[in-house]
Amino acid sequence: MPVKPIYLDHHATTPVDPRVFAASIPYFLEDFGNPSSLSHEFGRRARDAVERARKSVAELINAADPREIVFTSGATEACNLAIKGILAPNNQRIDHIITSAIEHRAVLDPIERLAREGVQATILKPDSLGMIDPERIEEAIDDRPTLVAIMAANNEIGVLSAIERIGRICRARGALYFVDAAQAGGKIPLDVQACGIDLLALSAHKFYGPKGIGASYVRREVRRRLRPILDGGGQEGGLRAGTVAVPLVVGMGEAAAIANRETAEESARIARLRDRLESGLAERIPDLRRNGHPTERLAGNLSVSFPGIDGDALLLALRTIAVSSGAACHSADPRPSHVLRAIGLDDDLARATLRFGIGRFNTQEDIDCTIEEVARVVLELRRRRGIGLG
Numbered sequence: 085m086p087v088k089p090i091y092l093d094h095h096a097t098t099p100v101d102p103r104v105f106a107a108s109i110p111y112f113l114e115d116f117g118n119p120s121s122l123s124h125e126f127g128r129r130a131r132d133a134v135e136r137a138r139k140s141v142a143e144l145i146n147a148a149d150p151r152e153i154v155f156t157s158g159a160t161e162a163c164n165l166a167i168k169g170i171l172a173p174n175n176q177r178i179d180h181i182i183t184s185a186i187e188h189r190a191v192l193d194p195i196e197r198l199a200r201e202g203v204q205a206t207i208l209k210p211d212s213l214g215m216i217d218p219e220r221i222e223e224a225i226d227d228r229p230t231l232v233a234i235m236a237a238n239n240e241i242g243v244l245s246a247i248e249r250i251g252r253i254c255r256a257r258g259a260l261y262f263v264d265a266a267q268a269g270g271k272i273p274l275d276v277q278a279c280g281i282d283l284l285a286l287s288a289h290k291f292y293g294p295k296g297i298g299a300s301y302v303r304r305e306v307r308r309r310l311r312p313i314l315d316g317g318g319q320e321g322g323l324r325a326g327t328v329a330v331p332l333v334v335g336m337g338e339a340a341a342i343a344n345r346e347t348a349e350e351s352a353r354i355a356r357l358r359d360r361l362e363s364g365l366a367e368r369i370p371d372l373r374r375n376g377h378p379t380e381r382l383a384g385n386l387s388v389s390f391p392g393i394d395g396d397a398l399l400l401a402l403r404t405i406a407v408s409s410g411a412a413c414h415s416a417d418p419r420p421s422h423v424l425r426a427i428g429l430d431d432d433l434a435r436a437t438l439r440f441g442i443g444r445f446n447t448q449e450d451i452d453c454t455i456e457e458v459a460r461v462v463l464e465l466r467r468r469r470g471i472g473l474g
């Protein structure tokens with residue numbers, strides 16, 4: 085029987101924490117009511133569970149009021165809702181969106197659509213470490229109604245944005261501020277109030293919750309200026325019509341509650357594993373190149389490139405480790421990652437890149453096996469190509 089590979093792809097998705105699964109089971113079975121059916125006990129129990137989950141998600145990002153949390157199908161929907169739905173003060177249309185070249189497609193694609201419809205899009209380039217300079221954002225803001233859309237943490241190179249500084253700039257200059265926190269949520273402390281955030285997107289399956297559920301944070305003051313994508317039964321305060329996915333919402337709430345209690349300690353442990361992986365690989369593989377910022381990054385992230393190695397051959401040989409490469413994750417799109425290209429990697433080097441994402445259930449043994457396996461494969465591929473033989 086083939087051995088199960090070591091899972092090191094936690095930026096793509098995480099396993100559901102068994103505590104999350106256990107918390108959601110009753111809401112598939114006995115407490116299956118529709119939270120809008122308040123005339124009976126089934127509906128009321130479901131409603132109470134949804135409201136408890138809303139509270140723990142609000143706590144995860146320090147929202148002032150749980151009513152600022154709107155459950156969606158995931159971060160993609162939350163990004164679309166924010167970008168396509170928000171109006172400027174006086175209900176004016178947003179004329180200008182400022183974003184970065186390393187955003188997720190869930191942000192870049194809606195912006196591109198609006199750009200085709202006449203909205204101006206300013207797409208800022210990061211520096212070679214993947215950092216967006218907040219001053220460049222400040223310079224880009226003009227007198228038009230403006231939305232700034234910046235991710236809290238990048239899904240490929242793990243880089244953390246200066247979201248608090250950017251928030252101060254947006255406040256001072258009267259721009260609306262949307263943060264894609266799909267990678268940051270449940271991993272680093274987030275405070276929407278301290279950061280002056282108007283809109284924020286979360287995804288449960290990135291922090292040990294179920295797939296198919298996420299949330300939009302909608303600051304109270306902008307709520308009336310947000311137009312929903314879906315019209316229907318008026319659920320979620322009219323911002324997200326459709327029967328609420330109660331078991332998934334309960335799962336997201338439990339995942340947030342666990343993160344609220346455990347993230348600080350967990351990040352320290354995961355960062356130690358990541359540093360062990362990085363130094364272990366660097367010791368064995370000459371001219372290994374790390375992508376992204378050395379310190380301003382997610383604890384579990386390590387993106388490394390192997391000059392002179394064929395990326396496809398590398399992935400093919402790494403059978404026992406589940407990681408992502410620098411090729412786009414969609415097989416329909418053969419171009420290498422737009423993030424790696426934005427920080428200056430050429431196509432070959434971007435393809436010869438591995439993204440490791442370490443998570444809650446990884447052990448030191450996983451890391452040590454990974455170091456040995458990656459080093460063995462890379463050195464073997466180099467030997468075959470006659471590179472590195474000196």
Ligand SMILES: *Cc1c(COP(=O)(O)O)cnc(C)c1O
Nearest residue numbers: 158159160188190239266267287
């Ligand atoms: C995963 C991810 C998304 C999309 O989230 P889904 O819940 O899968 O739709 C958006 N942005 C970033 C940065 C992500 O990592």
